[in-house]
Structure formats: C-alpha cells, structure tokens
Amino acid sequence: MNSSNIRHIVFDIGRVLIHYDPNLPFTRLIPDDAERDWFFANVCTHDWNIEQDRGRSWNDAEALLIAEHPEREEQIRGFRKYWHEMVPHAYVESVSIMEGLIAKGRDVTMLTNFAADTFRHAKTLFPFLTLPRGVTVSGEVGLIKPDPQIYKLHTQTFDLEPGATLFIDDSMANVEGARAAGWQAVHFTDAQTLQADLARHGIAN
Structure with a gap:
C-alpha cells in the first residue's frame, strides 16, 4: 500500500506525548x-x-x-x-500534532505499555489522553509491546487495516514490532522529525 493511503494513526504515549523519567x-x-x-x-x-x-x-x-x-x-x-x-510534563509540540490530526478528522488511537492504574492517573494529569478514538493499555489487556499479539489486538479492537496504519513510538523495538505486524511505523525522536515523517507519509498537519 502506498504510504499516502494512511488512514489510521497510532501514538505511543510515554516519551512521545508525555515525559517519563523514574x-x-x-x-x-x-x-x-x-x-x-x-x-x-x-x-x-x-x-x-x-x-x-x-x-x-x-x-x-x-x-x-x-x-x-x-x-x-x-x-x-x-x-x-x-x-x-x-511524568512532570507533556511534550507540547507532539500533543499539538496529535490534536491537529484529530481536529482534521484523522483516525487517531493510542497503543501504550502502561500499568492500568497509572494510566488512569495519567488521564487526570493530561486530559488530552482522552481525545483519541481509543487506547489499548498493556496493563489492561495483559500484553506488552513488542509482542505481536498486542498489535493484532489493537487492529481488531479498532478495526484498523494494518497496511493503512502508521505507528509512532520512541522504542525502535516497538517500531519493528509494528512493522512485523504489517503496519507502517516511524521512530519518534522529536516533534520536528515527526512532522517530517508524517509529511513523508502524505499526512499534512
């Protein structure tokens, strides 16, 4: 499938949308x-x-x-x-990109390795986490990236076409896991690079 035919965008959360440092x-x-x-x-x-x-x-x-x-x-x-x-702050530029995609009618979901209770806590700290169409939280489903089954579950849960799905994650292992599942995927390093990656996949923001 041509990269310009992306219809689903899936965001990781930690170190993509919010900062995390134990x-x-x-x-x-x-x-x-x-x-x-x-x-x-x-x-x-x-x-x-x-x-x-x-x-x-x-x-x-x-x-x-x-x-x-x-x-x-x-x-x-x-x-x-x-x-x-x-988790002291959000990455404002990344969040702005995600919010812009949602505002333009793009299908946005999230797939995250997160404990169930700390994710509930995170939503109170960062209300923008409620904006996408939905989220697969590893701690709620008993699977973690890059297990192939969590990508399959997310695909089934949100009725995604793998080849028309673009995944954004800061972990290269998780990016490779998504590609192995038939998704397109980009490695997140910063918001400016993400903008360029989205443009390369035919997604204006």
Whole structure:
C-alpha cells in the first residue's frame, strides 16, 4: 500500500506525548548517584517495572521486592507513591500534532505499555489522553509491546487495516514490532522529525 493511503494513526504515549523519567523523584529519595544507580539495577529494575505494564498489581510488585529487600521498603513503595513526579510534563509540540490530526478528522488511537492504574492517573494529569478514538493499555489487556499479539489486538479492537496504519513510538523495538505486524511505523525522536515523517507519509498537519 502506498504510504499516502494512511488512514489510521497510532501514538505511543510515554516519551512521545508525555515525559517519563523514574529518576526524578529518586534524586530526592536516594540522593547518592551510585546508590541510586544500584537501586535501579538491582531492586526497582526495568524488568520488574515492565510486569506492572503487563498487568501485575502494584501490591504484588511491592510485596515481591520488599520480601527480598526489606531494608528498602520505603524506597520500593516510593516508586508508585511518587510516580506522578516521573511524568512532570507533556511534550507540547507532539500533543499539538496529535490534536491537529484529530481536529482534521484523522483516525487517531493510542497503543501504550502502561500499568492500568497509572494510566488512569495519567488521564487526570493530561486530559488530552482522552481525545483519541481509543487506547489499548498493556496493563489492561495483559500484553506488552513488542509482542505481536498486542498489535493484532489493537487492529481488531479498532478495526484498523494494518497496511493503512502508521505507528509512532520512541522504542525502535516497538517500531519493528509494528512493522512485523504489517503496519507502517516511524521512530519518534522529536516533534520536528515527526512532522517530517508524517509529511513523508502524505499526512499534512
């Protein structure tokens, strides 16, 4: 399918529409750089956090780590308690692009690796997340990108034609997962590049 025939645009959220950095509250909770690096490498790791994106509850996640590191209980609980500090602002230019596409009648949805409860929290912090036609949240469906099944589920849920779908994500692995699912996809780095990528796919904004 010619790229100019894109009819569906799918946005990732974290680091595309909103900033995310777990270090932000932890510079206060664990001021020492080396200790903080150790904590993220050995306690609240990426692999631990991604399981909340897959649907594990925070209560279960915290209990697992506290059993292993009881001396770190306060810091472990701080990950969820201060999560709102990890998402301090939206990327205004990216949000403006998405809002412009919606205003012009483009079919816009979102596909995100996000824990179910923190996504509900995010919608109160960033009301523009309610503007697209819908969203697939990994923590609600028990699948995470780049699992092929989550792209298939999103396609079925929102009645998308894969070849007419353009996906925007900051993770190259997720971009490649979308392409493997038959979607077109671009790697997000900044809003200016996204504008150029959209234009290259025949999408004026």
